[in-house]
Amino acid sequence: xxxxxxxxxxxxxxxxxxxxxxxxxxxxxxxxxxxxxxxxxxxxxxxxxxxxxxxxxxxxxxxxxxxxxxxxxxxxxxxxxxxxxxxxxxxxxxxxxxxxxxxxxxxxxxxxxxxxxxxxxxxxxxxxxxxxxxxxxxxxxxxxxxxxxxxxxxxxxxxxxxxxxxxxxxxxxxxxxxxxxxxxxxxxxxxxxxxxxxxxxxxxxxxxxxxxxxxxxxxxxxxxxxxxxxxxxxxxxxxxxxxxxxxxxxxxxxxxxxxxxxxxxxxxxxxxxxxxxxxxxxxxxxxxxxxxxxxxxxxxxxxxxxxxxxxxxxxxxxxxxxxxxxxxxxxxxxxxxxxxxxxxxxxxxxxxxxxxxxxxxxxxxxxxxxxxxxxxxxxxxxxxxxxxxxxxxxxxxxxxxxxxxxxxxxxxxxxxxxxxxxxxxx
DNA sequence: CGTCCACTGGAATCAAGGGTCT
DNA sequence: AGACCCTTGATTCCAGTGGACG
Numbered sequence: 001x002x003x004x005x006x007x008x009x010x011x012x013x014x015x016x017x018x019x020x021x022x023x024x025x026x027x028x029x030x031x032x033x034x035x036x037x038x039x040x041x042x043x044x045x046x047x048x049x050x051x052x053x054x055x056x057x058x059x060x061x062x063x064x065x066x067x068x069x070x071x072x073x074x075x076x077x078x079x080x081x082x083x084x085x086x087x088x089x090x091x092x093x094x095x096x097x098x099x100x101x102x103x104x105x106x107x108x109x110x111x112x113x114x115x116x117x118x119x120x121x122x123x124x125x126x127x128x129x130x131x132x133x134x135x136x137x138x139x140x141x142x143x144x145x146x147x148x149x150x151x152x153x154x155x156x157x158x159x160x161x162x163x164x165x166x167x168x169x170x171x172x173x174x175x176x177x178x179x180x181x182x183x184x185x186x187x188x189x190x191x192x193x194x195x196x197x198x199x200x201x202x203x204x205x206x207x208x209x210x211x212x213x214x215x216x217x218x219x220x221x222x223x224x225x226x227x228x229x230x231x232x233x234x235x236x237x238x239x240x241x242x243x244x245x246x247x248x249x250x251x252x253x254x255x256x257x258x259x260x261x262x263x264x265x266x267x268x269x270x271x272x273x274x275x276x277x278x279x280x281x282x283x284x285x286x287x288x289x290x291x292x293x294x295x296x297x298x299x300x301x302x303x304x305x306x307x308x309x310x311x312x313x314x315x316x317x318x319x320x321x322x323x324x325x326x327x328x329x330x331x332x333x334x335x336x337x338x339x340x341x342x343x344x345x346x347x348x349x350x351x352x353x354x355x356x357x358x359x360x361x362x363x364x365x366x367x368x369x370x371x372x373x374x375x376x377x378x379x380x381x382x383x384x385x386x387x388x389x390x391x392x393x394x395x396x397x398x399x400x401x402x403x404x405x406x407x408x409x410x411x412x413x414x415x416x417x418x419x420x421x422x423x424x425x426x
Numbered sequence: 427c428g429t430c431c432a433c434t435g436g437a438a439t440c441a442a443g444g445g446t447c448t
Numbered sequence: 449a450g451a452c453c454c455t456t457g458a459t460t461c462c463a464g465t466g467g468a469c470g
Contacts (some may be wrong), residue, residue, distance in 0.1 A: 369435090373468075381434070382466085383466035385466075
């Protein structure tokens with residue numbers, strides 16, 4: 001993206017086997033790699049004491065077999081929600097090692113989002129006996145639910161069910177699943193179930209029906225974004241165990257913190273930045289990690305994220321994106337902003353060349369909006385008065401990525417193809 | 427002030443593919 | 449196996465609209 005952050009040339013290394021250069025250059029910059037992984041849960045979570053205490057206070061009764069309130073936790077990504085919960089889990093296990101009084105179940109709804117699979121997932125974490133486990137497919141929702149309920153009731157414990165990324169489950173099937181989970185207690189005679197929902201969608205509660213809302217959110221805890229100062233502390237703590245002393249340039253940690261605080265206050269992002277910067281430095285055989293490495297890491301993260309999105313896009317969206325790129329680079333048109341109509345005619349042309357089905361303009365409008373939401377393009381509705389009302393579309397990706405798309409082999413036939421001259425339009 | 431363009435975006439509907447139920 | 453969802457992507461239809469122009 002920017003030319004000034006070039007990493008120094010790789011140093012020549014005496015070759016013995018093909019691995020020698022890598023092992024030789026893997027100088028001990030990184031002492032402990034695990035610590036920088038975002039799945040790592042540190043012993044202490046800096047700046048989350050208050051939240052931990054709050055949650056601990058709420059769920060403490062479970063250790064005496066009393067049902068704690070349901071909790072709804074909101075906060076943006078990378079504010080330590082999942083980390084805090086894992087921490088809580090660990091502490092809970094310490095207090096009740098044999099799960100005599102309470103049992104902790106964690107489900108990530110981003111991975112398992114269908115209502116049945118959520119129940120299935122919960123059940124199989126709870127049900128220990130192998131022969132009683134619920135088969136992966138084949139059972140109806142009701143049957144799974146009934147089995148789960150009867151099993152839970154046979155246990156005489158408090159079950160704490162943590163639903164991470166709870167909004168993902170909501171999108172699929174409304175709040176039905178939450179209804180079943182929260183009403184479970186009315187059927188249960190011995191055991192109790194309490195739910196901890198985690199979401200990074202602050203508007204999530206508005207989507208729920210009032211009934212569910214009050215049940216699920218008996219207690220609400222909001223995780224605020226980290227400030228740059230707090231991010232610095234977090235990074236510093238990890239860096240202390242991750243790196244040998246003196247390896248990190250003074251400015252690196254404040255710089256990482258500043259970058260990620262600026263666009264989210266996301267600790268995960270900050271850690272990624274640091275880890276990748278370290279990786280790059282290490283691979284390059286450098287002895288110190290500097291701001292330049294961080295800059296490099298930053299652009300690589302960005303590139304990876306966007307190209308990943310584009311790679312997994314459906315074909316039609318790719319063609320639409322290609323049309324926008326072509327329109328922008330076309331000698332005859334040559335403008336950064338274009339209308340839906342212009343995109344559509346280019347699109348139909350490209351479809352013709354590639355032998356793809358041409359979709360309606362209505363659908364293309366939708367695809368354009370989708371691309372807009374992904375942040376790949378900028379589209380705002382604008383009125384040209386007498387000349388109609390349309391979306392004004394602008395590309396919003398770097399040339400590296402444009403390059404990458406253009407090289408995609410599905411667009412091969414376009415390489416030698418010159419678009420027709422546009423006859424109409426201003 | 428009304429007209430009228432070139433679309434937007436909601437709603438209903440369909441078709442295909444996948445999983446589920448019996 | 450065959451009937452029956454449910455989801456997703458697409459189509460059809462259409463009412464609605466910001467603002468330059470006359």
